């Protein structure tokens with residue numbers, strides 16, 4: 035089958051990728067569309083140190099093409115969005131509704147792919163840059179058939195991570211103030227979840243003015259370009275009576291921006307660090323600044339419950355309240371993946387999506 039593989043030096047499209055058969059509790063998915071996330075590029079540029087060779091891609095949607103004997107929840111032909119979380123379903127974390135805290139979330143198939151007999155690693159439990167993949171049944175979440183695959187592809191990473199940080203981790207309430215640093219694939223989902231939660235104002239900080247229109251479409255009330263305004267922290271405080279905001283979401287993973295995020299929080303404020311920083315990144319802050327009940331939070335995968343949260347997003351989408359289509363900046367045939375990456379690195383697109391050859395709708 036076709037797949038984009040990374041050998042440690044460069045990405046390449048090949049046609050002799052071989053995947054595994056599905057086991058009793060697994061399903062095979064014919065990938066229809068795959069988003070490309072910064073975390074995929076982070077493996078390529080070394081920010082994320084991941085074993086190679088590997089099949090990347092962790093944001094996808096497809097059609098169930100084979101169902102293991104023990105699977106009762108899915109049928110061939112179902113449309114599904116894919117989650118990277120393969121929670122065990124039986125531990126105390128899973129049982130208490132915190133599947134992202136399950137200590138057994140990985141697929142136990144570290145090298146499911148072969149190229150001319152050489153084992154290739156699996157990425158984030160998925161590897162959506164391949165035509166067909168095998169996942170645990172609970173990673174494939176059935177979606178309505180009227181949601182385009184390119185839009186549904188984004189649910190499994192950008193949407194769950196961004197919206198989940200607002201709904202599940204920070205638990206933003208109506209009228210609370212929010213600042214979002216970085217209006218990319220994650221940030222746009224933070225913005226719309228903040229809007230749905232009733233937040234006001236929603237202050238978006240980004241140096242790329244081209245992102246303003248889409249950020250406002252998602253629900254931003256203000257767009258702050260720190261290069262124009264001088265200092266992002268001062269700009270946020272100026273719009274909140276000098277106090278700062280109730281919730282700050284850092285969606286980039288840069289030291290300076292994380293430090294700014296901490297300074298933007300009001301008394302009793304939350305700072306949610308979503309962006310993935312390089313592993314040696316250290317952040318400096320004044321502990322005295324946290325004295326007034328300021329909380330710094332990590333957040334794994336939007337603290338999501340994938341079955342519940344994917345269903346919620348799909349229903350909001352169908353009601354016209356959650357935007358998925360506009361999150362897809364541009365679609366590219368699989369063979370054009372290099373153009374997608376160029377556009378992404380140049381900041382021309384928020385999220386590019388790869389269409390598999392012969393994909394439906």
Ligand SMILES: [Zn+2]
Pocket residue numbers: 071072073074092093191192
């Ligand atoms: Zn991602």
Ligand SMILES: [Zn+2]
Pocket residue numbers: 121122123124125126127128129136137138
């Ligand atoms: Zn578990």
